[in-house]
Structures are given as C-alpha cells and as structure tokens.
Amino acid sequence: MNGFFFFYTLVILVVCIGAGLLQFAAAGATRSRAHVALGSFFLLYFCELGAIFLEEFLSQNIAFPEAAYYEIINPVARTALSTLLLGALWAAALCWLERFDVKRWLLPTGAFLAAHVACVALLPYGAVRQFLYYTCRQVFLAFMLVYAWRSLASEPKDRPWLIGAKKWLTWMAVGLVAITAEDLLVIIVLDPLYVASLPLYLAERNFAENVMLLALAWVSCAQALDVLQFRLRQPPAPAPAKDGADETFTHHRDERLPRFAEQHGLTAREREVLALVLENKSNTEMADELFLSVGTVKTHVHNIVKKAGAKSRDDLRRNFWETA
Secondary structure (H helix, E strand, C coil): CCHHHHHHHHHHHHHHHHHHHHHHHHHHHHCCHHHHHHHHHHHHHHHHHHHHHHHHHHCCCCCCCHHHCCCCCCHHHHHHHHHHHHHHHHHHHHHHCCCCCHHHHHHHHHHHHHHHHHHHHHCCCCHHHHHHHHHHHHHHHHHHHHHHHHHHHHCCCCCHHHCCHHHHHHHHHHHHHHHHHHHHHHHHHCCHHHHCCCCCCHHHCCHHHHHHHHHHHHHHHHHHHHHHHHHHCCCCCCCCECCECCHHHHHHHHHHHHHHHHHCCCCHHHHHHHHHHCCCCCHHHHHHHHCCCHHHHHHHHHHHHHHCCCCCHHHHHHHHHHHC
8 A cells, every 4th residue: 555645544534533532522511412413423434434444455465456446345334334424414514503303314314325325226337336326425515515505694693603604615615526526537537547556446535525524624623622612711701802792702602592592492582682691781781782671671581590490690691601
C-alpha cells in the first residue's frame, strides 16, 4: 500500500474517532440528540473507511484482477452501514433544525436503503451499476441540503441562530458537486488499467467526501468544544456590549430556547417572555418591549415558572442553563 494513502487514511480515522467522542461528550453535557446523532455518524464513518482500509491492507500483496475494479465489496454489509451512516447524519440535521420525528426520519432513510438494494440486485456488474450505487449517497445528501436550506429560509425569525448556517450549507453544496465529479471521473471516465498503481479499491474511496468530512468535523467539534467550555462556567448573564446585545449570550440562549420551550409546553408568547427573563429584564422593561401590561407580564412569568417546575425566577434561570 502506498505510504501516503496509508497515513492519509489513518489521519481520517483518528479524526472520526476524536470527533465522535467529542460529540458524545457534548451530548452528555446538553442531553442533545443532535450531538448523539452526529457522534454516531462520525463513528460509523470510521467503521466504513476502516473496512476499506483493512481490505486494502490485507490485499496489498495479492494480484488484483481488472475485472474486480467495479465490484461492490461486501454489498450487504456496505449497504447496511451506508444506511446507518446517512441515517445518523439525517437525524442530526433534523435535530439541529428541531424538526425530528420518526416518520420524517424514516421515509428518506428507507428510500435510500431501497435505492441501494435495487442497484445491487437489479443492475448488471459494471461501471454504471457502481456509479449509481454511490450516487445514491449524493442524492440523499442533496436532499438533506435542500431540506435544511428551505427550513432556514422559511423560519428565519423563529431561529435566528441558524441564519449563519446558510454560508456553510453553500460550501457543503460545492463539496457535494466535487464528490459527484470525482465518482464520475474515477468510475466512468478512467480506464482501470491506468489506475493500477493507486489504491486497490480506489472506486470505494472518495477524497472529496473525505475533505467534506474533515470540514464537518472542524465545524461540529468547534461547536461541541464551545458547548463544553460554556457548561464549565457558571450560568451566564448578559454582559453589556458596546454595539448592542451580548452576542455570546444571545447565541447560547437562542440555541437552547426552542428545546426548553418544547420540553415544558411554553406558548409562543411565554417563550418571548422567557427570553427577556433570561436577560434579567424587569416586569416593566418586558412590558414596554412586548407592548403588554405589567400585569399580563407577571401572569406569563408565573405560568412559565410553574410549567418549568421552578420556585422563582432565579431558579428558572438555573434550570434553563442546566437542562436546556
């Protein structure tokens, strides 16, 4: 096996393990299903790439017939692993967008599995079969990107902390085009005779996909580390900022607010009031900002405290940062 590809693959495997463990650590601190799903995705990617790496390592001194170039190695195991892998990423996307439910997760994942099975069972051996088999992944990823983009576009005011993700989704779309182009080049365009010196299972790999994985690991791990560092501090309070609101406080509050509101059955108005309670606003300040009477604000605060099982506003704020 070429030394570059050997160490290159080891780096990707180490990144997957590290990113997966960090996501599970963040999940333990926040009880977030998005971190659990994303951690599962990284560990499953480790298993998939590790299987390819092992096949290459064990076969390095064995003659590799040209006729096997378009083979899908262990199609049953590969299909099952791919379904779990993409299913975990889809679950992470749904949790991140706060739209997860079993039916919404199951239908696209089931369609992906069915498409993979159809490629293996119905198409004859060859380049087209292999290309379509891997293109199923790109179609599923494209569906996730479109769904995420439409979700962000349809509810920008409800989830302001997600707006910055549009730039990231654009780069993901560029990466998806690169992945598809690489598969087209390696599987359809190149003659197997010209890639004999490269890794034996070159068609099983996709280097653009690896780059996309590294970018996802970088962004998600930075967020996970931010969450863990944030949890190590005392429950925060908004700090005065020269140019308006405290952005760090606002980001973490808005990220957790929808989940906390859903857990405790808060109404849309109660959610607005809670956001201001977390800013330590007085009843009068909240009334002026929301165009409500002070008495109405007091009623909303009382209902929020009761629904959250808290004893006071201070207790409510502690519960929010500890459990949201």
